[in-house]
Amino acid sequence: MRPIEVAAGAPLCLAHTDVGRVEAILARLRPGGEVDLRGTRLSADLLRRVLGGVRSEGTPVLGDANFTEAVFADDADFGRTVFKGATRFHGARFERTAHFDEAVFEGDVTDFRVARLRQAAFRWARFDADVDFSDAVFHGATVFADAEFQGAARFAGARFRPNPGQPTTVSFTGAAFAGVADFGRVWASDRVGVDFTGASFASADQVGPLGAERVVVDRVVFGAAVTVELLATAVSCVRTVFEQGVTLRLRYARANLERASFAGPSSVIGDESGADTAFDPLPTARELDFDSGALADLVRRDRSDRPERLWAPSVTSLRGVDLTKLTVSDADLSRAAFAGASNIDKLRIEGRSRFARSPGHRVLSLRSRRQLLAEEVAWRVTRRRGAAWRKRAEEIGDELRPPSPEALATLYRSLRKAQEDSKNEPGAADFYYGEMEMRRHAPSTLFGERVILTLYWLVSGYGLRATRALLSLAVTVALAAVALHRFGFAAPGLGFGASAVYTTGAAVSLEPKLFGTVVLTWPGELVRILVRLCGPLFLGLALISVRNRVKR
Template sequence: MTVVPYRAAPDTASWPHCDGALPGGAECRGRRVEPHTACLAHLPGDERSAYLAGLRPGADLDHRGTRFTEELLSELLTALTEPSTHRPRIGQARFERATFCGDVRFDLVEFDADAVFDGAKIAGDISFNQAEISGRSLFRQVKIGGNGSFDRMKVRRRVVFERAEIDGNAWFDRMNVGGRAVFDGAKIGRDACFTGMEIGGYFSFDQVGLGGDARFDRAHVSGSASFRGLRVGGQVSFPGAAFEGAALIGPMVCGRTLNLSEAVFGGAVTMEAAAAAVRCRRTRWASTAALRLRYAAVDLSDAVVEYPLSITARSRPFIVDGEELDESGLMDAGVRVMSLRGVDAAHLVLTSVDLTECLFAGTIHLDQLRLEGRYTLAAAPSGLRRRGMRPVRWTPRRTLAEEHHWRAARGWGADGWTPAPRGEEVQEPAALAPVYRQLRKAFEDGKHEPGR
């Protein structure tokens, strides 16, 4: 069968309209089922039965603007089911501006060409689990009143959810797209899950708004990726994700943690984010990367830095399309680096960050760390203190957080030394002495003046 590619008409409402009426008397905008003058929903019983009986698996469908009940959709898919596979098979499917009164289930459906749902309205849930689409999958400006489930959906060419609205959760687990995947401007009321997603080309998540969490665990994007203007009320997580091309993460706002742990970035990365925390444990940077952050507590434990990586505290809000991103709900604690343990600091540059709580012991090539701008280290308690009958005076100086932990563990916490966080191993002086020496060399090589 020769498949004619879908091309949107200049006026998608120009199809021949049904002569029926919707509940309440409104004119029906459903497309006529030729040679009749009514859409599928308004065909009389015998004419509808004849139309469905005449369908064969792989037939093209054009039901733009049609109002579907769950029963009517089920009858349509049953008529298109292959006896050998028990899976419905459709040629080109056009459901632009269709209305689905209940749940919509296209599970296991095979589309030989494009599947077009632009402007459709779904009152309940929508499900495309294990559906296979040989052409494009277009869901632009779709409105979904419930949840959306697209688990293991396979699209040969590209999938587009531009400006789609999903009131509930959205699941795209193990979705496989041969080409581009575009979600620009989509709004998801609760959580979105893209675990195990495979994108063969470009992935765009620009200007997406999420009320809950966004999970991209073990996602694999072969092309470049963009998350510009992303707004997430909860956390964003990429554990084990792999981006082969360049990645633009942000400017974005994450109400909780931006988790990049164990992610692999094969191309250049620019990340601009306002987040409560940024977790980069065992993250691998296989190309240059620039992280410009606000508010975040940053954990770089055991990160693999193969090329220059810069982390900079940004003083002003991010601007997208001329407007500042809404950062309400984030506490202005400044950008704090919490751990460099296990990191090779030879390619690392930190600018204007707070190192008061940073764990340095175990950092490789710490003497080659570059510190720029204004930064803060933990301060020793100052003034005269009394321990029993003996007065003790602490000299004001910059210290490691680990020295605070060791002295507090020896009973000097009342003097102002900060105890170690629960579960954190306390380092002995023998382990801290070389850390001080390497940091001192880093300061000297960077021509930092005392007290800076």
Template sequence: MSTSEPPTWPHCAHGADPAVDPVGCRGIHAPGYTACLAHLAGADRDAYLTSLTPGARIDHRGTTFTASLLTDLLNALSDPATGTARLGNAWFRSATFEGQATFRRVTFEGQAWFNSATFERDARFNSATFKGPAGFEGATFAGNVWFESAIFEGDALFESATFEGDKALFDRATFKSHAGFSQTTFRGQAEFSQATFKDSALFDEATFKVGSAGFGSATFEAATFENRAEFGLTTFEGIALFNSATFEGDAGFLMAIFMDIAGFLSATFEGDVLFMDATFKGNTWFDSATCKGDAWFKSTTFEAADQLGPMACAGRVVLSGTTFGGPVTLSFAVRRLECRRTRWSSTAEIRLRYATVDFAHAVFEYPLTIAAEPDPFVLNDGRQLAEDLFPGAYDPGVRMASLRGVDAAHLVLADLDLRQCLFTGTVHLDQIRLEGACTFNTAPPAVHWRRWPPVRFTERRVLAEEHHWRASQPGAVQGWVLGTGRAGPLQLAPVYRALRKAFEDGKHEPGAADFYYGEMEMRRHADDIPRSERGLLTAYWALSGYGLRASRALAWLGTAMLLTIILLMAFGLAQDTPKQTATGTVPAGGGKVTFEIDKDDPQNPTGNRFTSKRFEKALNVTLNSVVFRSSGQDLTTAGTYIEMTSRLTEPVLLGLAVLAIRNRVKR
């Protein structure tokens, strides 16, 4: 209130001076008098105090109280049976308490208004009871303040109040209705330990400052918030402790600033907790914290925190847009972890249980590890993190949902389920490190009778996006799973190629062979390659599964050999073994004989061609042709060409079978 403007109530005006202070004393007239209680003559004051009874309505707006005057007023309102003062509606708006203001064990049976009041020394409201609304908006507490074990049955309004002393103690206080501390300033230690907030608790834009002694803290240890708790835009310049606090409703810390340690050890959030756009400049303690809803850290900044957790969350932990300024370890038992566009400026380790992880477009310049924790997390005191939020039916494994847009050059994945992971758009995927038992999706097993001929997919590692693409094709066989991925063969081929190289660098040749198969499959189905090349790839696939399916190559080899045997028996073997003949000519008078030896041409077979003897000969020719040897058997002209074809094709098929076996057993 401006010193030059008179109050809205009839005021005392004691000491008014037109030149210096035209308003004078702003205390409201005492009932029946023309002066305020502070400036009543002795007899009039005694008469007024004598007229008061316990539970009486009082109005002392703007009045200045000394310690003795306040004591006299409260004694006049004391109940003889209990020895404590009882006030009805009480107005102390803009009042000034020059000495210690002691309202200990006082009961305010109606409204209690201390708006814009000034407490120049300590103020004690220990065990006070406010049965109606209590208003301290804009009040100034220059000394220490005690509201320990106070009970606020109506609204408790402290908006824009200033606590300038070293201590503001609300330990074990009970707020049964709305508690408003918005834009409140605490310049020293603020303690709400074991306090109970049964309705909404708003600390929006409150400030917890460090006092002149260099110390200040906000303590809500073991406090209970039975409804919504809001700390939006609040600044904690000292240590902020919410250890063992219970938030039965939602808890909001939107745009809050924690300048020092932020402690939430063993805190319980039964609803959602929101730290969106908050800033943690010091360490954070969330060890053994439990959240039954979602934990939002979206766009939050952790400048120096070296760990976050271990904590358990039944819903989601959202770290999207969050920034970590230093080395940090994140430990969560959570259903889903979202790290879209999260930024790490140093090394980091993320250890998880039960989680599905969305890591799309995350940014990190140093090694980052995402690992599944096989056993429950162990806390610093040796206890295991409670996992009551996850019944036994839940799989403690960790599933990766997306790595799109990530630069995987420094990424390490350990013991993760990658069956549903989306990889397209990942940069430097060939440099990713896969440790432990990282599992991928597989092709549908068994034979599928889509149409003739039946379709059978051999077991191999496949990407989730290949599942999505194949399932979206017309006439897709049962077993391929339709999903959100819309990548086609053109996008998937380089992904398979990069993962193949990553497996080869890790000396995992069988895994690399699966991804080579996937790469060739995508090339075969891509629309950007020439038809001739596609035909060549199709033949390569059909004959040997790109040199990776030994059974297929051996089957073709057996078929080729059987066909060769049948053709040789039918057309290739001569009817009989040709006999050598000799003819001689005796020159006239010389007595000399010259013999010319010739061999008849093999004759085409007639009669029964499929005899055991002919089978033996055909088998001999065929087996020799497999290893590039000539059998020396007399063949017809057709048989010669059959043997030549056999010697060309069958060794190739044998080589493909050997190559496939080698690719499956190579370390």
């Protein structure tokens, strides 16, 4: 369709038309005609009359539409408008709401770069070609729910800001991205969350780096191998499907990966600040446009170069996840729930990933600390194990549902194998300790087995506490020396020192002739036999404990 002309060869341009001629110009509008409103300040009434002039069967239809640097003083309602040609809102400013619900953009160019939009709504909008929102600024609730992006969707450098004093959500729920989805260095101010629930990314290989207080990626389907880079305080990937795998690079976030599907080789990586990382450099407060809040505090402290592991993300749940193809690197697993996950023994744990630590308790005057699962902490709190365990539960979060000791023993056994396969013997030793602890406390454990396990724990910490084994040896030697001094020697007159030397030698020596012709009473012989049995046993347990701690 030919453009509507004001003068020969000149397309319609209200920005440069006298007020007296506006009525005549609007009367000449036709569906599909070109409209040039560059730099025009549009009231709601004027916009309504422009769109009314291009209606076809009740639907506004525009050809090439140029709204570059236009100012929309009132609510701008482009709902159900069809843009058939090149559409340009470059640098446009929407001072009130911007409604594009069910709008259709059919042209090869859709340009919203550097635009400033308030309460923008693109529900069920369809973009048949590339659309560019680079460096645009969105104020207030922004909705792209169920929008269709057939070409590239570019939001690089966009900013999302909240309504003053109110939490705000940027919604891409149910949106479909068929091509490139460029969210590079998109920053949302504090109190702003970005929600992609139910969206689909058919071929995007990169999403982010994107920063927001919270990012929700629940039930999203990624059709291609993708790298997702997020800076946030909370990330939710519940039931997310990664059909070809994912590299999920996180900073600060507590990430919930419950029932996520990792069909291809995947990794969850903590992104440390430094050269060549996703968030290098970190955004400034000016970029993020916030002064307070959880995310603001983290970024501010992170930029201060304090020696803290602020950057390390925390995985809070792996329930229901098949871990066969997953690698976790440089992440905090101290809050992670593993119950219900499958193929835990195939999980690869690398870098500076860490688990929860026991609060430390005294056994025979020795403090014993180890790595453990958050679910064990929750279980011990249910047994009222004291203030130290309750404090640790508060640190990692008390919302976990404690599994049974039998289930915990299975989890520890699988994680032990995973650590052994990664050649991390000290880590495997801690999980072996946890497995034995759960077996000892399990109601299904037989009484005789529980007694053996309790003795094994008491004298050597399941063969993992060298100091406890040596202390057990020392106590055995001391008690045996007292016994021999009182009734063990046939010849009277031997002092306690001689008894101590004799029992020590019996504990560590295999050659009794070293002790000469000392004659023992029959109770003394029983004591000597006991010492000869326990001494090598405790020494062996001590050596095994040391080996388990230093072996790689």
